[in-house]
Amino acid sequence: MELSDSDLDLVSVLADGLPLVDRPYRAVGQAVGLSEDAVIARIKAMSAVGIIRRFGVIVRHHELGFRANAMAVWDIPDPLVGELGRRLGDSPEVTLCYRRPRRLPDWPFNLFCMVHGRDRDAVEAAIRGLAERHGLASHGHAVLFSTRRFKQTGARYGRRPLAAE
Amino acid sequence: MDNIDRSLLNEFQQDFPLVARPYAAVAERVGIDADEVMDRLARLSRGGAISRVGAVFRPHAVGGSTLAAMAVPDAELERVAALVSAYPEVNHNYQREHRLNLWFVVTAPSNAAVQAVLADISARTGLVVLDLPLLEHFHIDLGFDLKWS
CATH class of the missing domain: 1.10.10 (Arc Repressor Mutant, subunit A)
Structure with missing residues (x-):
């Protein structure tokens, strides 16, 4: 699906958030030069093709008491990483699951999972459970807890600054 | 609540x-x-519980992004983290427990713009910046179950 200029403007506004007014899609449409119906139709179209992965309330884990987060990484042989990634990605403990490149010798890991929890013990237990259920013990592994959040704001996909998850 | x-x-x-x-x-x-x-x-x-009501976009559906990592000497971490956070293209920036201790996400209208930010950070800090772009994503994003009980 080709994104038009008005789609890109709409993407910017939607990443920023819907205004809290009676008819928010009409308000968004006025900002980007689309009708209310067109805004709704474009959101449906972008959702149908997967450009929009999710449309709804976006919560902040840390502020809701999920204060611990770790990036759990594994070095999985390339022929196995797709299947293991899909299994880990379907696990309820996992918030995000990606394959990324190794950068040897500094970084030997190619499978990345984000795990959030109320405290460090909960996150460690969740990662142990994942490793046991999916038979990951023989693979190289590291857990990188976050110790400090320096910034969590503004993704910029379009032409104006946007709020990020 | x-x-x-x-x-x-x-x-x-x-x-x-x-x-x-x-x-x-x-x-x-x-x-x-x-x-x-x-x-x-x-x-x-x-109160901070909600970031917004809006859309989460598939990475790379619009523009470019990457995850970057740096090994920053402890004494310089504060300064380098502030330098990194000051880029408007940087939207997440965390300290993590590893030799690679600074991890951040760069998002920009194009991949070239993402690469320019990484090169600029490397030039200004004299440190290596690892570029770890997404190759495949496995998670179906259903939101985050808050597990109220």
């Missing part, structure tokens, strides 16, 4: 109503009126 707040936080993370009056549609489901839904969402946003 009462049960209606919890419903608003947990049950509308996906498939937000795509109708002319979505807050009224939400209101009907949780049993309050639309004005109260908007008031509650505004309060939860002010």
Whole structure:
């Protein structure tokens, strides 16, 4: 699906958030030069093709008491990483699951999972459970807890600054 | 925070109503009126529980992004983290427990713009910046189950 200029403007506004007014899609449409119906139709179209992965309330884990987060990484042989990634990605403990490149010798890991929890013990237990259920013990592994959040704001996909998850 | 707040936080993370009056549609489901839904969402946003009501886009669907990592000497971490955070293209920036101790996400309108930011950070700090772009994503994003019980 080709994104038009008005789609890109709409993407910017939607990443920023819907205004809290009676008819928010009409308000968004006025900002980007689309009708209310067109805004709704474009959101449906972008959702149908997967450009929009999710449309709804976006919560902040840390502020809701999920204060611990770790990036759990594994070095999985390339022929196995797709299947293991899909299994880990379907696990309820996992918030995000990606394959990324190794950068040897500094970084030997190619499978990345984000795990959030109320405290460090909960996150460690969740990662142990994942490793046991999916038979990951023989693979190289590291857990990188976050110790400090320096910034969590503004993704910029379009032409104006946007709020990020 | 009462049960209606919890419903608003947990049950509308996906498939937000795509109708002319979505807050009224939400209101009907949780049993309050639309004005109260908007008031509650505004309060939860002010308090930090909600980032926004909006869209999460598939990475790389629009523009470019990457995850970057640096090994920063402890004495310089504060300064380098501030330098990195100052880029508008950097939207997440965390210290993590590893020799590679600074991890950040760069998002920009194009891949070339992402690469320019990484090169600039490397040049200004004299440190290597590892570029770890997404190759495949495995997670179906259904939001984050807050597990109220």
